[in-house]
Amino acid sequence: MRPFLFFALLAAAPSFAAVRAGVARVDITPSGPIWMSGYASRNHPSESVRQHLWARAVAIDTGSGGRLVIVGTDLIGLPFEVANEVAARARQKFGIERSHLLLNSSHTHTGPVVWPNLASMFALPPGEDQKLKAYAAHLTDDLVAVIGGALADLRPATIAFGFGQAGFAINRREPTANGVRIGLNPSGPVDHEVPVIRIASADGHLLAILFAYACHNTTLTGEFYQISGDYAGFAEAELESKNPGATAVYLQLCAGDQNPNPRSTPELAEQHGHELAAEVGRVLTTSMKPLAGRLRTAYAMTTLPFAPVERSTYEADLRNPKSSPAARQRAQKMLAAVDSGHPIRDTPYPVQAIRFGNALTLLALGGEVVVDYDLRAKREYPGEPLIVAAYSNAVMCYIPSERVLKEGGYEAVDNLIYYGQPGPFAPGVENTVFEAVHKVMKEVGQALPPAR
């Protein structure tokens, strides 16, 4: 390198003082009774609000590589219809590229249906779908607004990260004589890590706490009709009340096959929330590593093929008097798609990588990803701390690993009925996802270590 160019580059290198961050939030609690998502057993709209739902956004500018916005929502998951519209408007209004925007959902099961996701889970009474469509339209506006709010709030900041542990997630794929069912599998894979990112103002005041965990946000079960953010919402609320002025943003990780244990009472939701908040609070008091340097991002769409399904399978679902309303609605949707000449054979799938200098990479996967993906990604990229988020950018169904797909059960088969997808994925889904992972990781400078 010529000396002049070398010194010119040095002069242009960002200093820590160039780091900026901004925070915003918007209340996304439905304005009245609304159909709640997550459990097919629900038979009427929400009854009350136990805890408000929020969209919280953090904008980060490390001084090099552009501005990043991370949005956490106390919702079950965003459909492509909402996420794509939000991203298009964020680009148009604020110049935020798709790879610089991360939309994550906490996967609470005591929030509204986010239309049209999981709509075929329910036989909705007349008028309920209109309320859900109106909520989704309003939500889209709110998410664009919260992104703009965080960007408008950018100010000098310091950012640091660390990791803790929480033990209440358990693998829920219980092997039985009749196959895998949703239960408890204490010997199944888990990842109990709790990543924490602390964002403080230049004078040391806490502005935001990003924290994450891999566990279904389902302490509260189908008989609960009060709106809440479940354990993640309680953890956010506790962190915010203990740190006045700070916004706590929860990111859901690869929780597809992870459940909180024990579960099914509001007290347990608060207890798990407290365990998580206390651990985050502890990590905040440790010496955390600074997060600075060039921001690199990459975003890729891949396609995940479903295994072929015969038309006669759906016709049989319609004829069978024992078929659930969800199975009937799925069959009708699939037959209509075939008849229109556009059968559903695959789903688009988003994969994103966000890397801060050489300090930390955040990999964000769409859908309800099982923990095998998180563990494999960490095995493949051992060099630098890695956070593997799921429920990111769009949720279209569960994403089973090859192992889970072969074993069967809810995460491999049954969920696709509720998501209105044709049926299980074709073999090879895990490697197709990882091809996209390798691509985005390479784009942010993370080469796959040579195979041993």
Ligand SMILES: [Zn+2]
């Ligand atoms: Zn789920």
